[in-house]
Amino acid sequence: MVEKAEVVGLGEATHGSHGFFAMKERVFRHLVEERGFTTFALEMSWSAGLRIDEYLRGGAGDPRSIARDTLAGSPWEREEFVSLIGWMREHNRRHPGRRVHFMGDDLGVPELGDHVFARVLSAVRRTPYAVPARRHCPGSPSCTPLCARSTTSAAI
Numbered sequence: 001m002v003e004k005a006e007v008v009g010l011g012e013a014t015h016g017s018h019g020f021f022a023m024k025e026r027v028f029r030h031l032v033e034e035r036g037f038t039t040f041a042l043e044m045s046w047s048a049g050l051r052i053d054e055y056l057r058g059g060a061g062d063p064r065s066i067a068r069d070t071l072a073g074s075p076w077e078r079e080e081f082v083s084l085i086g087w088m089r090e091h092n093r094r095h096p097g098r099r100v101h102f103m104g105d106d107l108g109v110p111e112l113g114d115h116v117f118a119r120v121l122s123a124v125r126r127t128p129y130a131v132p133a134r135r136h137c138p139g140s141p142s143c144t145p146l147c148a149r150s151t152t153s154a155a156i
Helices: 018-035 046-056 063-071 079-094 114-126
Strands: 039-045 101-106
Touching (some): 018 079, 046 101, 046 114, 063 079
Parallel strands (some): 039 101
């Protein structure tokens, strides 16, 4: 289905339709169980993604309340995501050495505080493939603010 892909993107023609979300849940389960994928990213706020991921790692609550608290009013407020969140939590309980994660990839909410950005940056720094390795020194024209050796600060 995806051969040797490390990232698989799934879109939909309309936000909020049952068929697309049911398909995404089934495909993600397959990718986790058969291909070793570990992260489900969704066009939603970082803070909501962090809250869902916290629940998946053993945080308080239940799938329905987590979905209500993080997805309310969005196109993602769907029974399929309640099911996916519940399945991901159960997967993590059964496979503590192969945990799956949920990630929001949009700033979303303007009242995000520095603590959220610190958590996001911390997670990115711990993920080996999140930022490509740099093979140049500070001061070269190709050096970017995200380069670990750069003297420039980055605003993300």
